[in-house]
Amino acid sequence: xxxxxxxxxxxxxxxxxxxxxxxxxxxxxxxxxxxxxxxxxxxxxxxxxxxxxxxxxxxxxxxxxxxxxxxxxxxxxxxx
Amino acid sequence: xxxxxxxxxxxxxxxxxxxxxxxxxxxxxxxxxxxxxxxxxxxxxxxxxxxxxxxxxxxxxxxxxxxxxxxxxxxxxxxx
Numbered sequence: 563x564x565x566x567x568x569x570x571x572x573x574x575x576x577x578x579x580x581x582x583x584x585x586x587x588x589x590x591x592x593x594x595x596x597x598x599x600x601x602x603x604x605x606x607x608x609x610x611x612x613x614x615x616x617x618x619x620x621x622x623x624x625x626x627x628x629x630x631x632x633x634x635x636x637x638x639x640x641x642x
Numbered sequence: 643x644x645x646x647x648x649x650x651x652x653x654x655x656x657x658x659x660x661x662x663x664x665x666x667x668x669x670x671x672x673x674x675x676x677x678x679x680x681x682x683x684x685x686x687x688x689x690x691x692x693x694x695x696x697x698x699x700x701x702x703x704x705x706x707x708x709x710x711x712x713x714x715x716x717x718x719x720x721x722x
Contacts, residue, residue, distance in 0.1 A: 590707060592702070598687070603683040607677035609676055
């Protein structure tokens, strides 16, 4: 079972990486970009086949290692 | 208009960051993780309102700056 995890900065948290990308795009001549936010995307290949158990396990991993829940949100999508 | 861009390493390209995450999860006692791949997730807030034009613009940005197309794939999803 595959789990797709998105980790994004919470609203209001400064995103210097996103700002750098926005600035670089502006320098390259791309206009009309109001905001850029950069996050992480992690794909986990799990041995677990039960969706509920897999989601609970990935949620624990997010809280324990993958995301800093003080400043980051995470979303988990499961696929076969 | 919002564009969500996923940038992932192509299959076969070594992903040391993913391997590090996999190893760290193993050390923390999470078993049954066969593979971890880490990519980037970028949200762009565009002034453009036409979906076709927005997608073409973001595709250019991906080729020109966001993704290294030699080793990375990108996917673009548009949202209102």
